[in-house]
Amino acid sequence: xxxxxxxxxxxxxxxxxxxxxxxxxxxxxxxxxxxxxxxxxxxxxxxxxxxxxxxxxxxxxxxxxxxxxxxxxxxxxxxxxxxxxxxxxxxxxxxxxxxxxxxxxxxxxxxxxxxxxxxxxxxxxxxxxxxxxxxxxxxxxxxxxxxxxxxxxxxxxxxxxxxxxxxxxxxxxxxxxxxxxxxxxxxxxxxxxxxxxxxxxxxxxxxxxxxxxxxxxxxxxxxxxxxxxxxxxxxxxxxxxxxxxxxxxxxxxxxxxxxxxxxxxxxxxxxxxxxxxxxxxxxxxxxxxxxxxx
Numbered sequence: 001x002x003x004x005x006x007x008x009x010x011x012x013x014x015x016x017x018x019x020x021x022x023x024x025x026x027x028x029x030x031x032x033x034x035x036x037x038x039x040x041x042x043x044x045x046x047x048x049x050x051x052x053x054x055x056x057x058x059x060x061x062x063x064x065x066x067x068x069x070x071x072x073x074x075x076x077x078x079x080x081x082x083x084x085x086x087x088x089x090x091x092x093x094x095x096x097x098x099x100x101x102x103x104x105x106x107x108x109x110x111x112x113x114x115x116x117x118x119x120x121x122x123x124x125x126x127x128x129x130x131x132x133x134x135x136x137x138x139x140x141x142x143x144x145x146x147x148x149x150x151x152x153x154x155x156x157x158x159x160x161x162x163x164x165x166x167x168x169x170x171x172x173x174x175x176x177x178x179x180x181x182x183x184x185x186x187x188x189x190x191x192x193x194x195x196x197x198x199x200x201x202x203x204x205x206x207x208x209x210x211x212x213x214x215x216x217x218x219x220x221x222x223x224x225x226x227x228x229x230x231x232x233x234x235x236x237x238x239x240x241x242x243x244x245x246x247x248x249x250x251x252x253x254x255x256x257x258x259x260x261x262x263x264x265x266x267x268x269x270x271x272x273x274x275x276x277x278x279x280x281x282x283x284x285x286x287x288x289x290x291x292x293x294x
Contacts, residue, residue, distance in 0.1 A: 020060035032082045033216040033241045086160045090128040093179050098260045107143050114150040123225045126233035127156035130167030137204040157213035168210050170200030224254045232262035246271040256287040
């Protein structure tokens with residue numbers, strides 16, 4: 001991407017702090033769909049002050065000029081900037097009613113299909129440091145310990161390459177796993193002596209594939225998903241971006257498949273999807289894949 005050619009991302013700072021915030025906000029929107037309101041300026045500068053110190057950059061004028069360049073260093077820094085600005089809040093069994101629905105209403109049918117040799121795919125979109133994806137894996141393994149032998153897999157994606165390192169390692173502090181039931185903790189985690197941390201066991205890690213993915217850019221997969229978790233992600237996007245995403249999720253969702261969103265999120269009917277609400281922040285695509293007639 002040649003940033004300097006976009007006049008909305010030009011930086012010529014009579015007021016370095018105000019111009020820097022406006023420039024960074026526009027760049028975050030363009031690169032990742034992130035909406036950063038003015039009231040977040042203090043948070044943005046607090047995070048970026050550490051980044052400037054790490055880089056040895058003296059001021060925001062210099063930093064923004066670095067971001068404007070079209071070379072490998074600038075491209076890498078724009079990617080790091082998005083990582084710095086991304087909010088990563090997650091936990092095991094967060095919004096537990098979704099996992100109750102997954103276990104009781106959805107997995108029995110999917111497991112029956114997998115047992116018969118069929119393909120089953122689940123997607124944790126915006127997986128952060130991995131707790132959501134591993135909770136899905138625990139639900140699957142609890143229902144069917146042989147799931148790893150079937151064509152059943154969980155894709156977990158996030159835009160932040162740094163949190164994906166934690167997710168792939170599958171190592172968490174004891175406080176982070178406090179909500180995991182004791183029997184699950186015993187079955188699905190292994191101790192890491194003298195560290196105060198425990199690790200997700202290999203059979204669960206093998207069910208999950210972690211990949212870097214920017215939701216507003218092209219999605220590099222062709223198959224469809226039976227279950228999609230995209231929770232507490234779109235709240236960081238403006239309405240136009242959200243309304244662009246919902247039809248894309250419908251397109252990659254199997255007929256009869258389920259989309260889970262965050263507790264404060266709703267699939268806007270104005271987006272033109274056929275998703276129907278089937279539970280608290282849970283939506284289902286009709287079993288018939290006939291396109292919606294407007």
